[in-house]
Amino acid sequence: MNECTHRNLLLLTPPKDRIRCRHCHLTIKREELDRRWCPECFEADGVKRTDFEEVVDEKSKGIAYRCEDCGIFISVDDQEPKRAQAGG
Numbered sequence: 001m002n003e004c005t006h007r008n009l010l011l012l013t014p015p016k017d018r019i020r021c022r023h024c025h026l027t028i029k030r031e032e033l034d035r036r037w038c039p040e041c042f043e044a045d046g047v048k049r050t051d052f053e054e055v056v057d058e059k060s061k062g063i064a065y066r067c068e069d070c071g072i073f074i075s076v077d078d079q080e081p082k083r084a085q086a087g088g
Contacts, residue, residue, distance in 0.1 A: 004067060004069050004070035004072070006067040006069070006070070006072065006074065007069070008067060008068040008069045009065040009066070009067055009068070009074070010065060010066050010067075010068055011063070011064075011065055012064040012065060012066055012073075017030065017054055017055065017056050018030070018054075018055040019033070019052040019053065019054060019055060020052060020053050020055050021038040021040065021041060021049060021051070021052055022049075022051040022052065022053055023038065023041055023049050023051065024038060024040045024041050024044070024049075026038055026039070026040040026041075027055055035048075036048075036050050037049055037050050038050070038052070063075070063076045064076070
């Protein structure tokens with residue numbers, strides 16, 4: 001059994017939301033958008049379309065923590081904490 005009291009917690013921020021072009025459906029991270037218009041529509045049609053919609057990952061809505069002492073992940077939605085996997 002784990003003897004850790006989980007007093008050294010690190011708040012894990014959810015991944016950044018993405019945006020999707022309403023015309024060609026290209027999905028891209030907001031910070032990857034070089035200009036205000038869709039790069040796919042501009043390359044294919046030469047049209048500067050700026051009509052995007054937010055894409056929110058349902059898994060990223062919860063709050064999660066990681067114990068810096070034992071490496072366990074704790075999510076507000078979970079019934080039981082999950083053990084951290086190597087390499088992540």
